Amino acid sequence: MQVFTNQLVKHSVFTKNEMSDKNLVQEIIQHNNHQAFEELVNRYKKMVITTGMGFLSNYHDAEDIAQDVFIELYKSLPEFRNESKLSTWIYRITVNKSLNFLRRRKRETIISSFWGDKRKENGESKFNIHLIDEPINSNLETREQHRLLRNAINKLPDNQRIALILSTYQELSYKEIAEVMEVSLSAVESLLFRAKSNLRKVMVKQK
Amino acid sequence: MRCEKVNSLMEEYLRGELEPKNLGEFEKHLAECTQCRSNLEVVKMLLDLANNELSKYNENPYFGSRILSKIEAQKENIRSDIRIRLVTYATVAAAVAMGIFIGNKLGNMGTKVITSTSDAELIADDYLTQTTENIYSFNIEDSENSNKK
Numbered sequence: 001m002q003v004f005t006n007q008l009v010k011h012s013v014f015t016k017n018e019m020s021d022k023n024l025v026q027e028i029i030q031h032n033n034h035q036a037f038e039e040l041v042n043r044y045k046k047m048v049i050t051t052g053m054g055f056l057s058n059y060h061d062a063e064d065i066a067q068d069v070f071i072e073l074y075k076s077l078p079e080f081r082n083e084s085k086l087s088t089w090i091y092r093i094t095v096n097k098s099l100n101f102l103r104r105r106k107r108e109t110i111i112s113s114f115w116g117d118k119r120k121e122n123g124e125s126k127f128n129i130h131l132i133d134e135p136i137n138s139n140l141e142t143r144e145q146h147r148l149l150r151n152a153i154n155k156l157p158d159n160q161r162i163a164l165i166l167s168t169y170q171e172l173s174y175k176e177i178a179e180v181m182e183v184s185l186s187a188v189e190s191l192l193f194r195a196k197s198n199l200r201k202v203m204v205k206q207k
Numbered sequence: 208m209r210c211e212k213v214n215s216l217m218e219e220y221l222r223g224e225l226e227p228k229n230l231g232e233f234e235k236h237l238a239e240c241t242q243c244r245s246n247l248e249v250v251k252m253l254l255d256l257a258n259n260e261l262s263k264y265n266e267n268p269y270f271g272s273r274i275l276s277k278i279e280a281q282k283e284n285i286r287s288d289i290r291i292r293l294v295t296y297a298t299v300a301a302a303v304a305m306g307i308f309i310g311n312k313l314g315n316m317g318t319k320v321i322t323s324t325s326d327a328e329l330i331a332d333d334y335l336t337q338t339t340e341n342i343y344s345f346n347i348e349d350s351e352n353s354n355k356k
């Protein structure tokens with residue numbers, strides 16, 4: 001099988017759609033094959049962007065982050081040693097890039113709110129940054145509920161938030177989440193239990 | 208069934224994918240546990256929110272080629288970046304190997320033995336001047352846990 005694939009590459013009958021991730025990675029590292037990298041991007045772009053959306057709740061920011069993720073992936077492929085699945089590796093880069101983006105945005109929001117107030121004093125209008133996509137649901141009650149829940153998710157500790165987003169936005173199994181986060185299965189179970197309980201305290205009024 | 212277990216099955220339950228053998232115990236626990244019932248409500252909202260947000264995903268056919276042109280534009284930077292990483296990686300590997308070697312020597316002399324690769328990696332890190340941001344593993348503090356300590 002291995003020999004067969006190598007022959008395919010040698011005779012440049014490049015059937016990228018049938019190539020495994022592993023073979024694509026080899027093509028990229030050994031021959032700097034951009035076509036192979038583009039195939040990899042196309043395979044994983046939806047996964048990366050939708051994961052980013054889970055953290056940022058904004059499609060355009062998530063797409064920006066995804067660009068950084070794939071450039072980072074391109075740089076890091078020589079270090080990737082097939083010990084884990086490629087998707088696990090890509091998830092880790094995506095999570096880290098998303099969290100870094102949020103930290104940066106938080107800093108910038110603090111700075112801009114300071115300058116915004118200064119401008120207000122000077123009679124200038126305070127500028128608004130569009131942080132979150134408007135929910136498309138027309139039901140007012142549901143919209144308010146989503147907004148509350150979004151805020152609550154954003155306030156969860158990083159670990160709980162990562163597990164929650166991989167679980168709800170990516171439908172990853174507990175085992176897959178454990179691999180991405182490099183923690184035990186029972187740690188994932190506990191993180192998600194605490195995440196849901198924390199959200200419940202905000203969302204559900206106890207009778 | 209414990210609360211943790213019940214919570215871990217909620218998504219499957221709401222998607223109608225819960226195995227019949229678990230269904231009985233799951234529903235029995237829910238009938239008796241207010242908190243889990245509330246958590247289930249939250250999970251329902253969560254799945255709804257996720258569906259709502261993810262419906263804004265657009266398939267962008269130019270995405271791949273845009274990345275390639277970015278990589279092309281930053282070619283030189285990226286190449287030197289990869290070189291630095293590989294050198295760093297090789298240095299760490301060498302230092303780890305040396306750490307284990309020194310560890311064994313020290314062990315023979317009756318001093319503390321470096322028992323795991325991670326010990327050796329820590330030592331290796333000390334000797335590395337060039338540290339690149341490691342974004343392939345997590346180093347995230349769980350604020351709840353640290354509060355408890």
Ligand SMILES: [Zn+2]
Pocket residue numbers: 209210213236240242243
């Ligand atoms: Zn319970």
